[in-house]
Each structure stands twice: as C-alpha cells, then as structure tokens.
Amino acid sequence: MLSIRNLQIAFRSGDSLNPALKGVSLELGKGETLAVVGESGSGKSVTALAITRLLASPPAVYQGGEIMFQGQDLLKVSDAELRKVRGGKIAYIFQEPSTSLNPVYSIRSQLAEMIILHRQDVADIDAEIIRWLDAVGIVDPAKRLHDYPHQLSGGMQQRVMIAMALSARPDLLIADEPTTALDVTVQKQILDKLRELQRDLGMAVMLITHNFAIIRGLARHVAVMYRGEVVEYGETDQVLREPRHPYTKALIACIPRLGDHRKRLPTIESITG
Ligand code: ADP
Ligand code: MG
Secondary structure, X not given: OEEEEEEEEEEEEOOEEEEEEEEEEEEEOOOOEEEEEOOOOOOHHHHXXXXXXXXXXXXXXXXXXXXEEOOEEOOOOOHHHHHHHEOOOEXXXXXXXXXXXXXOOOHHHHHHHXXXXXOOXXXXXXXXXXXXXXXXXXXXXXXXXXXXXXXXXXXXXXXXXXXXXXXXXXXXXXXXXXXXXXXXXXXXXXHHHHHHHHHHHOOEEEEEEOOHHHOOOOOOEEEEEEOXXXXXEEEHHHHHHOOOOHHHHHHHHOOOOOOOXXXXXXXXXXXXX
C-alpha cells in the first residue's frame, strides 16, 4: 500500500545542504504495522512528514526518490489531490496533543470538523463523536463533548487526538512517538487501544518510536534508522533475536530489563570499538 523508494531529503542552511534522509526505502502492506525505530535526529519525523509533503520547502529540499501510496507517487500528485490524502487517507498523531488539538475549540467542534470534512456517510455527528470517544476509552463521553483540551489530562488529550485521527477512517495512520510524553502505564493502555482499533478498522500503522521496548507484540516489521538511513529491516521478532547491524545491537542492549535502570544509550563507537 505504501512503498517509499530511495527517498532523499536535505535541509538548506545558507549555502549548504545538510542531508537528512540519504536514500530511505520502506514498505508497508495493507492493515500491517511497521515500527520505525531510531535515536533522536535519525530522520524518523522527516520521513513521516515527507510522506504527505508536510515539510516546509524551503528549507526542505526533496532531492529524489518516490512515495508510492495506493498506486500514485505522492511526490508528484497535485496539491488538491494531496489534500484529499492528508487526514482522509493518511492521518497523523504526534507526541504532543497540542500539535493536533486547538485550545480554543471544544472537543466536539474539533471532532465534528474532521468528520464533516472526511466522512459523507455520517448522519448523526454527535452520536458518531460519542462513539469515537468511547472507542478510545474516554469514560462518560457525552459529558466530555463540550470540554476544551486543557480540561483533560495528557493521556485523555492523547486519546482525543487518536479519536480525531481515526474518525476520518484513514487507510494509514502515522503515529510519531505517540506516547513518549506519557507514563508507562498510560502508554501501554493507549498502545493496546490503538492496536485494537487498528484490527477493527483494518488500517495500516507506521509506529515511530525511539524505544525498542514498546514495539514487541505491536509491529510485525521494524525498520531501524540511523543518521538518515535505514540500517536494518526485518520481522520484529527476528531483529530482536538476531540483530545484524551494530547500531541495532546497541539499541536492543539498552532495552531496560526488570530491575535494571540503565538509561544511557551505548554509542555506536562503543560497540564497534
Ligand atoms: P527524529 O528521528 O528525531 O524524528 P528528525 O527526522 O526530526 O529526527 O530529524 C532528522 C534530521 O533532520 C536532524 O538532523 C534534524 O536536525 C534535521 N531537521 C529536521 N527538521 C529540520 C528543519 N525544519 N530544518 C533543518 N533541519 C531539520
Ligand atoms: Mg521525531
């Protein structure tokens, strides 16, 4: 469904071009989950945003490659075509609910806007909103309709953001570190919920994280990014069992085990000597 081939993106700074993606290739099948794992600055978000051309250009420069989605190259389609894809067919959730939720509108009006824009089949909008808030695990959703984002906890805001993204019934959800800001228990609840909804909707998910520990059991395939390149790709269980690239070994070595509070990420130099 999604096939990124040899994507190259750089950022212009004065006279120089700093490469951010140096030929990234990724595949994602219908209804599947791909985890993209890598340390901060490795190019995960640039990849995510590039898929629907959300990077401001300048400074971003698309230097080459293609992004095939449902049979068309998103790097070549018109802006009008792209607007139909964004939100409707490809939806995003981010680490910060504030990037998606607008503080001056109620939960109801933000979800309604999404549904009106992307769903022609919904007659009773409030009922649909309540159904989605319930689906993402918000208790007593009818009473929350007129709340504003600041009246909800971080975890609840994250759930509303997921409800908003999914209410358009996208074919692909790109989740960029969706739970990084939350504590571990809430993270797990939200990721479990996301997986349940994914199954119901038959939606594909690109789950971006710097944390290898959370993807086990969530993503069938994993791509490991390092300095703008995919250095390892494979089935998650296989990669966790037998990582080939030194950087993947380093990432796996720092998955915390029970009673183990190491936080430092081993550097690639310390592994390769
Ligand atoms: P991450 O894996 O943490 O999500 P990013 O994809 O955000 O990393 O960043 C990859 C590289 O691209 C980094 O070196 C970053 O500094 C650079 N970069 C990202 N966005 C911009 C921008 N708007 N302008 C200049 N450089 C950027
Ligand atoms: Mg990022």
